[in-house]
Amino acid sequence: MLETGNDRAAAAMHLVDYREATSLKQVPTRNGFGEGLVEAGKANPNVLAICADLAESTRMKAFADALPQQYLEIGVHEQMLVAMAAGLASVGKVPFIASYAMFCPGRAWEQVRTTMALNETNVKIAGAHAGVSVGPDGATHQAIEDIAIMRPIPHMLVVVPCDAPQTKKATLAVAERWGPTYLRFGREKSAVITTEDTPFEIGVAQTFRDGDDVAIVACGILVYNALAAAEELARDGIVCRVVNNHTIKPMDEVTILAAARECGAIVTVEEHQVAGGMGSRVAEIVAARHPVPIEFIGVHDQFGQSGDPAELIEYYGMGTSAIVAAVRRAFERKARTA
């Protein structure tokens, strides 16, 4: 644990000491989903898991083994996954449907809009393998537009947890909460920065690090990169606030506006197209209520490709050094406009 006084925010959030990169556990966020889903299914027999031929890689396998009577396998049918789940939900079931984010919601967008959202059904989409960090599979399997297609749909909850323990908590939280939901997570092992004691509440962004020079607002596995960047910048005297902005919709406007007012500059960080992503929503909030300079870390209008996950994160400008550079730009813009 971080010591209180060294960083109060991290202590309040019960984070692990993320400054020792080599000592951090590395666990894929999808593992948290698999564990959370089994617990949710045991707690509520109406929770169903439905899979489209990806039980192992979406981590639904554990659920299939533990609760076979609540598990349905329907093969390579992503549009059907959504339509059928909407039918099940209309009779009181709580269906979790899982595929790669590229295929669900990607392939099934119109079914998501009509049968889940307009029809107001309690369906939970688990979008696995989001982001370029999918790695070797290449661009066809790297969903980096999924937040943009889900965010504008009325009634939709969109959650992007930062690590495996938080993905487990998010899975349990969305199982309890009524409403059409999109939960997004990744394939690769990523740094575990939260603990059992770290709080999690849908719609409440978390300040993982205090500071008022620049606010880094991040989501998903890149929250770790944001913290690492803040650590590096602190050595140069730039004190960053780091916000884990896990709920993309409805976004925590209070925390975002406080960051804008108190820090005066923002860098958003997400493993997604800059167009239409988490940062776009931050910009909408800030532009309307308290305009400050914003820099956007994410993919800039390109497709991914095969490669090593870390290498791809660097190549597409989402590594720690890119975040450090963006913070410096934001800090300079803030100084010029002051």
Place this chain on the structure above:
Amino acid sequence: MPALPANRLTELQAQANLVRQGIIRSLVAAGSGHSAGPLDMADAFTALYFHVLRHDPKNPEWEDRDRLLLSCGHIAPVRYSAMAYAGYFPVEELLTLRKFGTRLQGHPERVRLPSLETTSGPLGEGLGQGTGMALAAKLDRKDWRVYVVTSDAEHQAGLHWEAAMVAAKFNLDNLICIIDRNFIQIDGSTEDVMPLEPLADKYRSFNWRVLECDGNDMGALIDSLEQAKHGAGKPTVIVAHTLPGKGVSYMEGDYTWHGKPPTKDQAAAALAELAAAYERIVAHA
């Protein structure tokens, strides 16, 4: 299966005629909407709402009701008209079709009128949702059934066949799909636009039980719907052969009436023709 008593058959035929009149009145009031499909499915919706379904118009969200889904949402006027006459809402409300603030949206929205079961319009989507509901009934050991009304042309959509495959895998003999086989779609004949035949064989190869009937013959429709209730471990499809625009002579068989409403004068002629037909049905009784 006992044949339907003659007087009951006449009652249902007269009711179907009134449902057709409701369709024409609502369409002309709306000034837009589809004519041919609603008219040709008036017999099927009358059979369902007035004879086949387990339902209670005064308690539309009754847990053990049969679920009736309209997949091809564009023929909503026939469902609205049948529902109004069945007592779900006042018949005069049909005149609000497609107007601002109405519960009778141009394409059906469940949230505004819960007894619709689903929100529909985007084609090929109803059977998937119906499959989910039928599966939920099986999981909960309930004996209600799911009826899904589909157009023929929406069988061109891939999702519909995903649903057909899944329903067969789970042996959903509480699921009944009814096809409005009128051979028309917006751009012309289904067999010119994108051939569907052999349609019944497609279902057989997907492991469904297939029934076929004249979809404008009330007695034949009821026979098929009753037979479909007793599934043989498989989902059932009823291919209901219909005449587009049925009951309004100048529309019958003409695909150009797929997606437009009658003018005021045309509506008056249609209503006069239907009223005369109603008198003949009742006199025959």
